[in-house]
Amino acid sequence: MIFIFTAMTYAEGVAMVPTAGGSVAFARRALNDAFSFVAGWALALNYIVTTAISTVSASFYLSHFWPPLKENPALVALCGMGLICILMLLNIRGVRETARLNIAFAVVDPATQGLLVLLGIGLVLGGWRRLLNYRLMGPDYWPDSSQFVFAVAVAMVAYVGLESAAQMAEETKVPTRTVPRALLWSVVTVIAMFAALPIVALCAMPPMELVQDWGNDPVAGIASKLPDLHIGTRMLAGRLSLSEMMLPWVAVLASTILLIAANAGILAGSRITYNMARHKQLFGLFGKIHARYSTPHVAILIVSCFAMVIVAAGMATKNLLLRLGDLYVFSAMLAFALAHLSVWLLRVKEPETPRPFKAWPTIRIRGKPISVTASVGFIACVAIWLTMALTREHRFGVLIGGPWIAAGLLFYVWFRRREGLDLRKPAISEELSPLVSAQVAPRRERLTKEIRRILGPVRTEEQADDLIRVACDLSTLYVAEITAIYVLIVPRTLPVDAELPDEVRLAESVLESATHIADTVYDKMVSTAILQARHVGAAIVEYAAQRGTDLILMGTYGDRSRADSRLAFGPTVDYVVRTARCLVWAMQQRSPTDPEEHEAAPKSLP
Secondary structure (H helix, E strand, C coil), X not given: CHHHHHHHHHXXXXXXXXXXXXXXXXXXXXXXXXXXXXXXXXXXXXXXXXXXXXXXXXXXXXXXXXXXXHHCHHHXXXXXXXXXXXXXXXXXXXXXXXXHHHHHHHHHHHHHHHHHHHHHHHHXXXXXXXXXXXXXXXXXXXXXXXXXXXXXXXXXXXXXXXXXXXXXXXHXXXXXXXXXXXXXXXXXHHHHHHHHHHHHHHHHCCHHHHHHHHCCCHHHHXXXXXXXXXXXXXXXXEEEEHHHHHHHHHHXXXXXXXXXXXXXXXXXXXXXXXXXXXXXXXXXXXXXCCCCCCCCHHHHHHHHHHHHHHHHHCCCCCCHHHHHHHHHHHHHHHHHHHHXXXXXXXXXXXXXXCCCCCCCCEEEECCEEEEHHHHHHHHHHHHHHHHHHHXXXXXXXXXXXXXXXXXXXXXXHHHHHHHCCCCCCCCCCXXXXXXXXXXXXXXXXXXXXXXXXXXXXXXXXXXXXXXXXXXXXXXXXXXXXXXXXXXXXXXXXXXXXXXXHHHHHHHHHHHHHHHHHHXXXXXXXXXXXXXEECXXXXXXXXXXXXXXXXXXXXXXXXXXXXXXXXXXXXXXXXXXXXXXXXXXXXXXXCCCCCCCCCCCCCCCCC
């Protein structure tokens, strides 16, 4: 239930604030920069711990190939630190796994878990003697109240996917629709798998055996309990060991998935610290970009080093994974509680703000819309955080997490005072995000003659020449303002607001060419803007919507002979035509390689 409420809170928050940052962005919008810092500082620790948990878990699964990892905590910690070091170097160089590989593992992993569930169900229904041969009774099978709370808290490690999905708002074309949908589907996947796998595990072995022998690699424990099948047919006869087949597969697949998760933790941690540095909440050093590899190398290095320190701190303990789980809960519950509180406050402070997705149910108190899921989620997260913080058994999280939060607050106060900035007010003015923040609008039934603002996206000087000439002709007819924009595509290894000096110089050159033509040939003024985004079409549509554009003038090198193709003018123009809330004119242009020179005289209207 808490997972469902948290997922719905994040879905509504991203739909309302479709920018990277997750709970950091929500807190900055609903509260102030101080609360935003607390959320960001807790999230930084959260991603550091996520990296540590993932690499340590990968080490336990690799113990199938090297058994000493199963019993020696020091070896597990050293292996985890080595994996973090490798990932750190790869991320600094900008080497990352391909999207197709990620998708392949993301599909194969739940398929493997689903196969184990189906095998377990088949064995139970088939009357396998080793299953269900004990009674589900006694103190070993039922937790007391403190153990139950601890179990709920540890299970919240699965929540990392919610914050990670919210961080990807700037990576999607239509975040207000795509991210909430992904979050809601994650609810179905996580709950279904988290219900089915433990049932199968507890059918195969008692709870104490599961915890003591397979607590660090439970999926491998399930695979190890699969029986041998005796085959006696004319074509094939002998013994088929399901466990011998599944154990190596589970070990390789689980360790690979966990390394991808650790890599995502390093990237997300560096992005969070970069964002905080941009908002004057951390030293500007965290926002440095490597001159050669174009990666935030300082942030990656620091996040990775902290993860290795945390793993080293738990080297002597036998329950390293559970101790890291304590620390994760300590940091994550702060961020989740602030996310619930922020969405709750935004309902009250900004009831009229569009929300493509709105968590249900909603009740009204004194005329104010109150989110039930955010209210219950906030109370639950705070209660679990206090329980974990005040329990002696989980002091590892308090011993590291407590000083981390306290040191962060002291640093924040000192840093803001040193910079002469207010502790609560935003240090920089938030620019409107170049993301799509609206659903696809219906097409206008008829063309309007009222065109007051014209937007012309340009990519090259030749394209700018064509577009600006046509735009100036239209401006003469309609007395319209003209704006030329250049959209920079930011690599996914960098934050969307990263500094790109070479690309900016090229954009300025193209826009200067556009303004020169308008000034010298038509005696008209043209406004210009440079946008940085992941998707050209989404940036154009959002920029046009924010500024009340009446007409978007698009140039294309599409082939007229492809009139039967859905993308006859290319994917960007097609996206803008289908998504924009204003008129879009697509204009056929010569290819940049066309040997013919452009005409010197102004082009006539189509």
